[in-house]
Amino acid sequence: MSEAKIQETVLLVGNPNVGKTTLFNALTGQNAKVANFSGVTVDLKTGHTRTPHGRKVRLVDLPGCYDLRGSSPDQEVARKVLRGEVAEIGVADLVVCVVDASALERHLVLALDVIEAGLPVVIALNMVDVAESTGVRLDPVKISEELGVPVVPMQARAGKGLIELKQALRFPLPATPPSIGWPTGPEGESGRRDFINRLCETAARRADAHSVTVSDRLDTVLLHPVWGWFVFVGVMFAVFWAIFSxxxxxxxxxxxxxxxxxxxxxxxxxxxxxxxxxxxxxxxxxxxxxxFLPQILMLFFFIGLLESSGYMARAAYLMDGFMSRVGLSGKAFLPLLSSYACAIPGVMATRTIDSAKERLTTLFVAPWMSCTARLPVYLLLIPLLLGSREGGWKQALVLVGLYAIGTLTAFLVAKLLRKRLGPEETPSHFILELPPYRAPQWSxxxxxxxxxxxxxxxxxxxxxxxxxxxxxxxxxxxxxxxxxxxxxxxxxxxxxxxxxxxxxxxxxxxxxxxxxxxxxxxxxxxxxxxxxxxxxxxxxxxxxxxxxxxxxxxxxxxxxxxxxxxFTPLSVVSLLVFYVYALQCLPTSAVVAREAGSWKWAAGQFVFMSAFAFVASVVVYQVGLLLGF
Ligand SMILES: Nc1nc2c(ncn2[C@@H]2O[C@H](COP(=O)(O)OP(=O)(O)OP(=O)(O)O)[C@@H](O)[C@H]2O)c(=O)[nH]1
Ligand SMILES: [Mg+2]
Incomplete structure (x- = not known):
């Protein structure tokens, strides 16, 4: 490593949804996006923190990845950074591998890969609270001995273990026994599994009986093919009603x-x-x-609540069957859902989608999820449509309707577009992990x-x-x-x-x-x-x-x-329809161009959506007139 380097670089790696960004925020004082589902971070985030020895280090938060092999664009970023192939980051001095203590068997796969790659590693054994509540008995010392790297138990969300982790960030990391106690290389796959299983049996012992958790019980209702939908519609309606009242x-x-x-x-x-x-x-x-500031904030608040608790991932799961019929997977639903707040993070979140065609399709239709910038327009016009002081629930119903129109049209266009882009690459199936329900991260x-x-x-x-x-x-x-x-x-x-x-x-x-x-x-x-x-x-x-x-x-x-x-009811409806469909956001077009890798795609999207909005509005008005409205 070069002498000129002023500061050390520490990478935060780990499987999706293990709390890397929570840890990053706690260490750097930033507020990067955190939510309770996989694939929240899709881009590199850097920040700074100080070790107890007063050393300033650069911290890099990476998108989650499962191993050093897979294929989706967000995971590829993580792998490139680990290999030192990203110029802005360079070669890391230390890697903090964040693992979920309550599901160690799965999470150690990546940890072994990173240790094997020869980088100095510290393991952050996160979510100790979850592991303990499910009866897992952890032995961090044993894990450390077996893997030959420091292991720090912690709870990133509660800020516990941060100091210990910082103390473990030493440069260079004191040499650990070089012997790797597990078989390496692709042939050693099953041997590695055995190694991990044996390690977990001794160092992360589970309570014998498999108990039904609260998450399991909630899921029997919330993922139920009938009741699940009732709850989903109920939740959405409650959100919009609250916005009005x-x-x-x-x-x-x-x-x-x-x-x-x-x-x-x-x-x-x-x-x-x-x-x-x-x-x-x-x-x-x-x-x-x-x-309209209060209403916009309320919508962000509810979206935050749903994301943080883990309900969003259930909504995506419910939608999976429906999504596959239009040629998308449940994974595409999360970027679409976050587009309700703003299309820009939604478009960026499409990076979690493995199939390139599915990804292009999703980012093409994402701006049809009504974002908060449309809210002032809707909220001005809906009372005009219903007569100024109509009850909150009717207004909420119209609002739900507008969101539904945008969403359904998006699915329809996605289906057509998906067909045009060529045959299916892989049968789309649900690949999103269902996280356990968690208390919202209020801070x-x-x-x-x-x-x-x-x-x-x-x-x-x-x-x-x-x-x-x-x-x-x-x-x-x-x-x-x-x-x-x-x-x-x-x-x-x-x-x-x-x-x-x-x-x-x-x-x-x-x-x-x-x-x-x-x-x-x-x-x-x-x-x-x-x-x-x-x-x-x-x-x-x-x-x-x-x-x-x-x-x-x-x-x-x-x-x-x-x-x-x-402004008759008909012309107000026509105006609302126009705003549901029109793409009037230059920053979105810029992000689409970047993510799709071509200005043509963004320009095509803009022209298509504007024309669609115009035609839809004309059709609504003219047909309405013919029908005598
Ligand atoms: N119970 C518990 N929950 C935690 C802890 N740390 C983080 N969480 C929660 O875990 C969820 C995921 O946190 P993130 O920080 O977004 O995870 P991430 O690893 O950055 O996820 P991706 O960006 O999707 O890879 C959030 O709901 C956090 O509130 C912890 O120590 N205990
Ligand atoms: Mg993250």
């Missing part, structure tokens, strides 16, 4: 705050363009988006919420704010002599743009202003709400009126020039 309370606070600030500015400033910019552009436009969930919340506020304060100011300028200039707002608007840049857009969006049931708002939302979906708040504002509202409700009222009162109401 509970989040309504903090939303009210934000609304009042916004109205108060608006009133303050209105009174403090003289009438004029600047005041108009602040009140309608900045406070009205940005505020109408920020209001991770709440830190994650804080990060997401901050990211949303930052986006509102930058991208959305900038767009709102631009839009305000475009709807204010060039100025006309008229005092009438409608006339002023039609004279402005936006008015002219609306005029051009109107023939395009009219078949969908909207006017040019809505068309303009849709156009602005190609920068970011949430912008739609802010743009509507600006474009449909008729008069300066009362100082204390609540902006959101005002926007909905204004939309409800909007008319076509011939006096027909503009």
């Amino acid at each position: 509970i989040a309504g309370i903090p939303m009210g606070w934000i609304e009042s705050l916004q109205a108060w600030v608006e009133g303050l500015v209105t009174h403090a400033m003289a009438e004029g363009d600047l005041r108009d910019l602040l009140v309608s552009g900045v406070i009205g436009g940005v505020g109408s988006v920020v209001i 991770y969930i709440f830190r994650h919420l804080a990060e997401r919340g901050w990211a949303f506020v930052r986006k509102a304060g930058t991208v959305i704010l900038a767009l709102m100011i631009l839009l305000w300028a475009a709807e204010t200039y060039p100025k006309s002599d008229s005092d009438d707002r409608a006339e002023q608007l039609s004279h402005s840049l936006v008015g002219r743009l609306s005029h051009v857009l109107e023939p395009v969006v009219k078949p969908m049931g909207f006017d040019g202003r809505t068309g303009t708002a849709i156009l602005t939302s190609f920068a970011a979906r949430e912008v739609f709400v802010g743009s509507m708040a600006q474009l449909f504002q008729v008069e300066e509202g009362d100082d204390d009126a609540e902006n959101q409700i005002r926007l909905r009222e204004q939309m409800a009162e909007a008319h076509w020039p011939d006096g027909r109401p503009m």
Whole structure:
């Protein structure tokens, strides 16, 4: 190893779902994604930690892998790093092999592979709490003697054993007896198994009778072909209901705050363009988006809870049969599920899928899982559809419906695409391990919420704010002599743009202003709400009126020039359908291009989804009209 190296590099390796990232977070103070299923980490994460001797070391968290042979892209990363083939990481000085003490037989396979590869190894014997609760009697000293490497018992989630592990990180690691006590090479496979079994019999003895665990008992219901589905639908419904009813309370606070600030500015400033910019552009436009923060956070919270407890993996298991009918495996379901939070991590998570064709198909349809950026649009429009103060459960039902439409269409398109991509490589079957249920990792969930919340506020304060100011300028200039707002608007840049857009969006049931708002939302979906708040504002509202409700009222009162109401239930449905399908997220397209390895794929996806959204919306509106809605 070169002299110039400033710090040592320590790799965290292990099978999936053993707590590598939990350990990484605990050692580095970061908050990388942790969840209770396999294949959560798909990329390399680096951080720093200090040993008790004051040495700063670089820590690298790897995706889980089972041995040094398999084939999926995420596991390949781990293998390359272990072989020292990744330039940014170089050759590791030490490998911490994280194993699950409650299932040592399986986890030692990788540990032996790594020791054989000749790297200095420390074994982190994690999840000691789980092992003990299932009656396993551990003997870390014996394991250490047999393998010839240090073994540190620990509970990463509770932060136990961290100091001991840090103490074991010594450079160079004191030499251990070089003799390997198990047969090596591929021929030695069964001999290695025997070695592991013998070791576990003495050093990780199981209680004799196989007891039925709580996880087993829960699974008889949650994986039941009938009851399992009841629970699944019930859980989803409860989540959406909570989003409407509970989040309504903090939303009210934000609304009042916004109205108060608006009133303050209105009174403090003289009438004029600047005041108009602040009140309608900045406070009205940005505020109408920020209001949805509580609901977005709630959705992230529930997704975090479901992932952390292990229920997500059950949902994937339930879906397996259905998925295989569309040519995907249950493994593809987890990336799709996490796309409900945001398509970007969802697309990245497709790396856990072994088959390249299945992977391409999954990342192609992932953006149709409604992400949280669509939530503000849905939440603005659903009450408009049902009449403002309709009961929470009906609204939840419509919301579930929207998620379902996106999901089902995704499956349908996946099926067609999967066929086009050529014959099946391997029969898809369920390859995801079912993890035991675990208590949610609250510290991770709440830190994650804080990060997401901050990211949303930052986006509102930058991208959305900038767009709102631009839009305000475009709807204010060039100025006309008229005092009438409608006339002023039609004279402005936006008015002219609306005029051009109107023939395009009219078949969908909207006017040019809505068309303009849709156009602005190609920068970011949430912008739609802010743009509507600006474009449909008729008069300066009362100082204390609540902006959101005002926007909905204004939309409800909007008319076509011939006096027909503009937002009928039919046109609102058509608008919702458009937002379910349209791909309006540049970062997603960039990640798709990277993951699929070609811009063509991302461009094709964008064109296909936009066209699909447009056609679906036109069909809904026109057929609806024919049917007399
Ligand atoms: N009971 C118990 N659970 C733990 C412990 N350490 C981690 N966990 C849980 O194990 C699950 C998996 O943790 P992760 O840190 O995401 O595991 P990982 O090894 O990084 O998983 P991949 O990235 O998928 O390879 C989470 O639900 C953690 O809360 C522990 O010591 N005891
Ligand atoms: Mg991980």
